Amino acid sequence: MTASDDIDGLGENMPQKARRSLDDVLSLLRRGLSALAAAGIQEIVVTADHGFILADRLDDGQKIDAPGGDQASLLKRRVWVGVGGDSHPSTMRTPLSAFGIGGKLELVTPVGLAAFKVQGGNAEYFHGGLALQEVVIPVLVVSPVGAVAEAPPALKWNLTLGSAKITSPFVSVAIDAVASELWSFEPPLVRIELRSGGQAVSVPVSATYGFDDATKDVRLRISDAVTRSIETNTVTVQLTEKSIAATDVCLLNAVTGAVLANIPNIPVSLNLFE
Numbered sequence: 001m002t003a004s005d006d007i008d009g010l011g012e013n014m015p016q017k018a019r020r021s022l023d024d025v026l027s028l029l030r031r032g033l034s035a036l037a038a039a040g041i042q043e044i045v046v047t048a049d050h051g052f053i054l055a056d057r058l059d060d061g062q063k064i065d066a067p068g069g070d071q072a073s074l075l076k077r078r079v080w081v082g083v084g085g086d087s088h089p090s091t092m093r094t095p096l097s098a099f100g101i102g103g104k105l106e107l108v109t110p111v112g113l114a115a116f117k118v119q120g121g122n123a124e125y126f127h128g129g130l131a132l133q134e135v136v137i138p139v140l141v142v143s144p145v146g147a148v149a150e151a152p153p154a155l156k157w158n159l160t161l162g163s164a165k166i167t168s169p170f171v172s173v174a175i176d177a178v179a180s181e182l183w184s185f186e187p188p189l190v191r192i193e194l195r196s197g198g199q200a201v202s203v204p205v206s207a208t209y210g211f212d213d214a215t216k217d218v219r220l221r222i223s224d225a226v227t228r229s230i231e232t233n234t235v236t237v238q239l240t241e242k243s244i245a246a247t248d249v250c251l252l253n254a255v256t257g258a259v260l261a262n263i264p265n266i267p268v269s270l271n272l273f274e
Contacts, residue, residue: 006021007021007022007025008049008052011052011054011122011125012122012125013122015054015122015124015125018054018125019054022054024200024203024216026214026215027191027215027216027217027254029046030215030254030255031255031256031257033046033142034255034256035256035257037142037144041144042143042144043141043142043143044141044142044143045139045140045141045142046138046139046140046141046142047137047138047139047140048137048138049137050127050128050134050137051127051131051132051133051134051135051136051137052125052126052127052133052134053078053113053125053126053127053129053131053133053134054124054125055113055124056124057123057124058077058115058123058124062113062114062115063114063115063116063117064088064090064091064110064114064115064116064117065086065088065116065117066080066085066116066117067080067082067084067085067086067087067088067091067093067108068084068085068086069082069083069084069085069086070082070083070084070085071085072105075116075118076116076118076126076128077115077116077118077123077126077128078109078110078115078116078126078127078128078129078131078134079107079108079109079128079129080107080108080109080116081096081105081106081107081108082105082106082108083104083105083106085108090110090111090112090114091108091109091110091111091114092108092109092110092111092130093106093107093108094106094107094108094109094130095107107130109128109129109130110129112131113131154179154180155177155178155179155180155187155230155260156177156178156179156180157175157176157177157251157260157261158175158176158177158261159173159174159175159176159249159251159261159262159263160173160174160176161173161174161249161263161266164266164267165266165267165268165269166239166247166266166267166268166269166270167269167270168270169238169239169242169270170205170236170237170238170239171194171202171236171237171238171239171249172234172235172236173192173234173235173236173237173249173251174232174233174234175190175192175218175220175230175232175233175234175235175251176229176230176232177220177229177230178228178229178230179228179229185222185228187219187220187221187222187230188220188253188254188255188260189217189218189219189220189253189254189255190217190218190220190251190252190253190254190260191204191216191217191218191251191252191253191254192204192218192235192237192249192250192251192252193237193249193250193252194237194239194247194248194249194250195247195248195250196241196244196246196247196248201239201240201241201244201247202237202238202239202240202247203216203237203238203240204216204217204218204235204236204237204238205236205237205238206235206236207233207234207235207236208232208233208234208235209221209231209233210233211235215254217254218233218235218254220233239268239270242270244268245267245268246265246266246267246268247265247266247268248262248263248264248265248266249262249263249266250262
């Protein structure tokens, strides 16, 4: 079993970075599942420890006074536990006995996306209430079916940048490739990443064709069956870090995470932020 609290930690402390990280979850999850399947694992269970809300920053109209009364635990933005106190039309009060816990304690939780007034803490990411996304825990059980697909023939990849230096947060990368073998093949699903210190510092935003808005991956296609070449596709990515001096441009197999081609050490000078 393996566990990660990276998203939870980011949500609690750096919600804006958490939002960017969520864009990569599907891609990373798929790579992890593929690696486990390739290692011979026959059943993979993916789940979470709780649901959460990652919303816009709370405004004053969404903040509710706590019930008061005899509070039995630390007040959180989305839950109060205790006995008595005031009732607010924007909250729901339920005895814990209704959940089979027993005792006299009551649970009060805001309705909708409102929250109790709490000093400090995060005003964008929180959990503990009774909204659907806070109480429904997803469980995904995956069993590999069939044999692993055969690898496509060797491809000679070529990446082209518009300039020798990156001076804009938006970077376009043209992808070309030619197969070195004669038989037909299906081009791999790919992804463009800018990396600094081995970490991704970009998020894909568009492509000439084949762009998947959900996963940010790109489906390439063959342009000429005779020359066995892949139709040129220009992918645009957005830098998510502005304080880097250089970056590697990497073309990845979106399923396995293998680096297919790269352009190392491209200087970065974002004049827009200076």
